[in-house]
Amino acid sequence: MVLEIQNLNESSLNAQIIKLIEQFNIEDNEKILIVVPDKISSIFINEEFKSIGNLNFTILSIDDYIQELTNLKLAQEIDLIHLLFKIKVRIIPEYDDFENFYNYGKAILNDFNEIDANLVDPAKFFSNIKVHNQIDILTYNYDQNKNNFIKEFYLYFINKENFNHKKYLNYHNYLLDIYDKFNTYFISTKRVYKGFIYKKLNKNLDNNTINTYFSKFVFVGFSSLSKIEYKLFSYLKSNYKIKFLGNANMFCKNINNSKEKSISFNRETKIDLDKNKKKRINLYKSITDEEQIKIIISLIIKIKESHSLNNSGIIRPDRSLLKILISNLSKSKIDYIIENHLLLHFSDIYIFFNKIIRLQSLLNKNNNYDNIMIKFLIKEISCHKIFKNINSETSTLILNKNIPIINSLLLVINNLKESKIDINIQIFERVLFKLKIIYTKDIKASDEFLDCFNKIFIETKKNETDNLILKKNAIKIIDIEQATCLDFDNLFILSANENTFPLIKKNNSIFSKNILKSYGLYNGNLGDEYHNHLFFNLVKRSKTINICYKANDVELGPIEPSRYILQILNSEDFNVNLFESNTQNDLSSLQNNKNSKIQKCDSKDIIIEKNDIIFKQIQNVLSTNSISAKAINTYIDCQLKFYFKYIKKINAKLDEQNENILFGKLVHKVIELFYIHSNINLKEHITDYLISEKYITQQILQLRKLKVDDIIEKAFVDLNLGNINTIQNNFENKNIPIYIFKKIIKKILNQIIKIDENFTPFKVIGIELGKEESLQTKIKVNGLVINLRGVIDRVDFKEDTIRIIDYKTGNYDLKINNIKNLFDRNDQKRNSIALQIFLYSYIFRNYIENDKLYIKPIVIGIKEIFKKNDNFIFQIKENGNYIGINNFNFYHKEFKLELIKVFEELLNKEVPFEQCSNLKICQNCEFKKICNK
Numbered sequence: 001m002v003l004e005i006q007n008l009n010e011s012s013l014n015a016q017i018i019k020l021i022e023q024f025n026i027e028d029n030e031k032i033l034i035v036v037p038d039k040i041s042s043i044f045i046n047e048e049f050k051s052i053g054n055l056n057f058t059i060l061s062i063d064d065y066i067q068e069l070t071n072l073k074l075a076q077e078i079d080l081i082h083l084l085f086k087i088k089v090r091i092i093p094e095y096d097d098f099e100n101f102y103n104y105g106k107a108i109l110n111d112f113n114e115i116d117a118n119l120v121d122p123a124k125f126f127s128n129i130k131v132h133n134q135i136d137i138l139t140y141n142y143d144q145n146k147n148n149f150i151k152e153f154y155l156y157f158i159n160k161e162n163f164n165h166k167k168y169l170n171y172h173n174y175l176l177d178i179y180d181k182f183n184t185y186f187i188s189t190k191r192v193y194k195g196f197i198y199k200k201l202n203k204n205l206d207n208n209t210i211n212t213y214f215s216k217f218v219f220v221g222f223s224s225l226s227k228i229e230y231k232l233f234s235y236l237k238s239n240y241k242i243k244f245l246g247n248a249n250m251f252c253k254n255i256n257n258s259k260e261k262s263i264s265f266n267r268e269t270k271i272d273l274d275k276n277k278k279k280r281i282n283l284y285k286s287i288t289d290e291e292q293i294k295i296i297i298s299l300i301i302k303i304k305e306s307h308s309l310n311n312s313g314i315i316r317p318d319r320s321l322l323k324i325l326i327s328n329l330s331k332s333k334i335d336y337i338i339e340n341h342l343l344l345h346f347s348d349i350y351i352f353f354n355k356i357i358r359l360q361s362l363l364n365k366n367n368n369y370d371n372i373m374i375k376f377l378i379k380e381i382s383c384h385k386i387f388k389n390i391n392s393e394t395s396t397l398i399l400n401k402n403i404p405i406i407n408s409l410l411l412v413i414n415n416l417k418e419s420k421i422d423i424n425i426q427i428f429e430r431v432l433f434k435l436k437i438i439y440t441k442d443i444k445a446s447d448e449f450l451d452c453f454n455k456i457f458i459e460t461k462k463n464e465t466d467n468l469i470l471k472k473n474a475i476k477i478i479d480i481e482q483a484t485c486l487d488f489d490n491l492f493i494l495s496a497n498e499n500t501f502p503l504i505k506k507n508n509s510i511f512s513k514n515i516l517k518s519y520g521l522y523n524g525n526l527g528d529e530y531h532n533h534l535f536f537n538l539v540k541r542s543k544t545i546n547i548c549y550k551a552n553d554v555e556l557g558p559i560e561p562s563r564y565i566l567q568i569l570n571s572e573d574f575n576v577n578l579f580e581s582n583t584q585n586d587l588s589s590l591q592n593n594k595n596s597k598i599q600k601c602d603s604k605d606i607i608i609e610k611n612d613i614i615f616k617q618i619q620n621v622l623s624t625n626s627i628s629a630k631a632i633n634t635y636i637d638c639q640l641k642f643y644f645k646y647i648k649k650i651n652a653k654l655d656e657q658n659e660n661i662l663f664g665k666l667v668h669k670v671i672e673l674f675y676i677h678s679n680i681n682l683k684e685h686i687t688d689y690l691i692s693e694k695y696i697t698q699q700i701l702q703l704r705k706l707k708v709d710d711i712i713e714k715a716f717v718d719l720n721l722g723n724i725n726t727i728q729n730n731f732e733n734k735n736i737p738i739y740i741f742k743k744i745i746k747k748i749l750n751q752i753i754k755i756d757e758n759f760t761p762f763k764v765i766g767i768e769l770g771k772e773e774s775l776q777t778k779i780k781v782n783g784l785v786i787n788l789r790g791v792i793d794r795v796d797f798k799e800d801t802i803r804i805i806d807y808k809t810g811n812y813d814l815k816i817n818n819i820k821n822l823f824d825r826n827d828q829k830r831n832s833i834a835l836q837i838f839l840y841s842y843i844f845r846n847y848i849e850n851d852k853l854y855i856k857p858i859v860i861g862i863k864e865i866f867k868k869n870d871n872f873i874f875q876i877k878e879n880g881n882y883i884g885i886n887n888f889n890f891y892h893k894e895f896k897l898e899l900i901k902v903f904e905e906l907l908n909k910e911v912p913f914e915q916c917s918n919l920k921i922c923q924n925c926e927f928k929k930i931c932n933k
Helices: 013-023 039-048 062-070 077-091 098-117 122-127 129-136 144-154 163-173 175-188 194-206 227-239 289-306 319-331 340-344 348-365 372-383 392-400 405-419 425-438 447-464 513-518 528-541 563-569 612-624 629-637 639-647 658-674 686-690 698-705 708-718 738-757 832-848 888-906 919-923
Strands: 005-007 032-036 057-061 216-220 241-246 263-265 279-286 312-315 475-478 490-493 544-550 574-579 598-600 606-608 763-769 776-781 784-789 792-798 801-808 854-861 875-878 881-884
Touching (some): 013 216, 032 039, 032 062, 039 057, 039 062, 077 425, 098 122, 098 194, 194 227, 279 563, 289 312, 348 405, 348 447, 392 405, 425 447, 544 563, 606 639, 612 784, 612 888, 629 639, 658 763, 658 801, 698 738, 776 888, 792 832, 801 832, 832 888
Parallel strands (some): 005 241, 279 544, 279 574, 312 475
Antiparallel strands (some): 776 784
């Protein structure tokens, strides 16, 4: 099948739609359908086309059109999740609360929808889940590059046949039964889940029983189609006239691949602009959220005075800023269009109900009315204007938790009805009735109930309010995903900071990416490339672009601008006007201006020369900051990355998985807590401590071992993660049971204790030494004094040897060829871990000012501790053979000389900051979007 794609150009998208329609040979009574990706787009385009006559066309979202074809409607998501919960309880009669099941149920519903939408055989899929989970149980939502390591890593600690693992797999074995019973329920009803609609459509397509009023179709703004959507697309292509309006940097692939049977597009950040007419972007750097709002409001007021706001749009910021934005638009008498359900979140009754639930939750935990938080909430509730519209009897009840919380809230609703206050009471009443159905017994207010109330409220208000109230001369406030079919004369983007824009959504599934990919279910639209495509095509079609970002946060300090700002500043396709607000511009040096010169080679490499201003910045960083091993390794790996991170202090973050980070923190924390009783204060001189008699013996280790469970529990608390029973709620990905972490960590700690027993008696000088108080030494280079610092996982002492120990959860190599290789950026196998531990040894050796003691650098790999080899020392090649480094003092001078060479190069004006050539390093670099690597 050959697909005709019309490319978007810089003219109006609506004008191009009309042009495509006019290309059809339209006969009398023929009807044309314009299909768009989402409901919001269809509403806006319908409104804009109202004035156009003589063209008989309809505009529908693809979901609405499929519902029309099948004569079925979507049920509310909260009702579907509750139905799944009831089915689950009947099939698996384990105790479970609905609020605990909610997130899991939402993910199951999403998976059922994806299975049906992509024509996957559910019986085959679920029958293979046990096989998949034997491998992937602990790899949920990790990217492909990390999967092999994680599988290998966790299988060291978890027996495939242990009870909990079996229980978890058995739970997944019931999913086909849940799926079947879930589908049986919908056979006799018209309100169904999305997957059921897709299955009905698939059946109609197979039976050629599609009845449609339309004979010609235009698809607009799509970036991908599911398999069932593609099947519909193919059917319409074969039987009717169809056109596809795409973007200049999109092209269809796999269209002739019968095995793939899906339509997707290449997404690039490159945009095709007229090189003689660069796109102009106004970039505003602000200090506070309020300042961002002031900037945007002032710009909108100017536009309103001279033009209509109909073709103006604000890409919706994060929720914390949305409330401030709406409030200021109202104060400035600027009309806006936004999804109504978002406004309910800021309504008086919603805020009032949240305060009541929170108050009663606290009262159930603590009956003391002298509690400061309880007093504060009572005062806030009593002063609230809703409170003035309820009678004294109700007010007494809600402040004293004398009746169940749902009944208490219903009393408030009834009081407000009597007062005839129109504040969307019906929505809240329906939410409470849903809660009464879900909770079959009286329930007290709790944090869990508040969470459940909010979730049900969100789903109810989405489904039971009109999507939009359209107004003339009003500015649109929408998500970037809803702007795929819209053109803007004036575009505004707020909160253009990393982790806020783009806001990358998690893949909401109970299965790992590997499983989803093997069945073609993984939704690539959630990734970086899709958002790049959305952003740059939106910018391309907008006439005036205004972007605001925040440079600092009150609590976090300097924060990172969005990757798109950095791409824009480094692109030749834009003229950027940068406006600052009383702050030094951290990004101005990324432009071709007098402060910094960026050369772009044909290979797209970025070279930053060390002019006088940048050289002073380098000297300032080296003399005032303490330089870590990580900073040194960064400079050796990539000079440009060092410049971004340590000179310009661009705080980019790697997209790491929370569970992986958390696991490393927990391992280090439990080791620290196990030995905490023998940790010292650096204010005492370490050499005085070494001659004391505070030895760790086997008896002490055995006594301490009895408290391992308590130590692990305390580690969770100390890391502000809650207790072991509630920690699961702190994960974005809730698919990995927390007991697995506990079991693994306990096994690791017991093995470390076993190894330490063979080393007794010894003294622990410090755990996380240098974390609380600085552990550093100085080195002088070209007259500049540089502070070197380190935080050492563990330092212990026995007889005449000090061991500098670092615990690693990742892979590493204990062999090095020579000291010089540690500093050689051209060595593809450069041992950065060895450099780190050797730097710790160098710092510690200088700190104690004692060259008589042996200093032994050691890496203890968490995976390696279960092997017989418990030496863990580095080996260096001498005379063709590898020998153990039992005393770092032998290599101290050579290490210092190589270290000085690094800083001499950094302080050499003739050596610019350049990109590295090792693409393996670039793969996991947080700045690869800037460098186009």
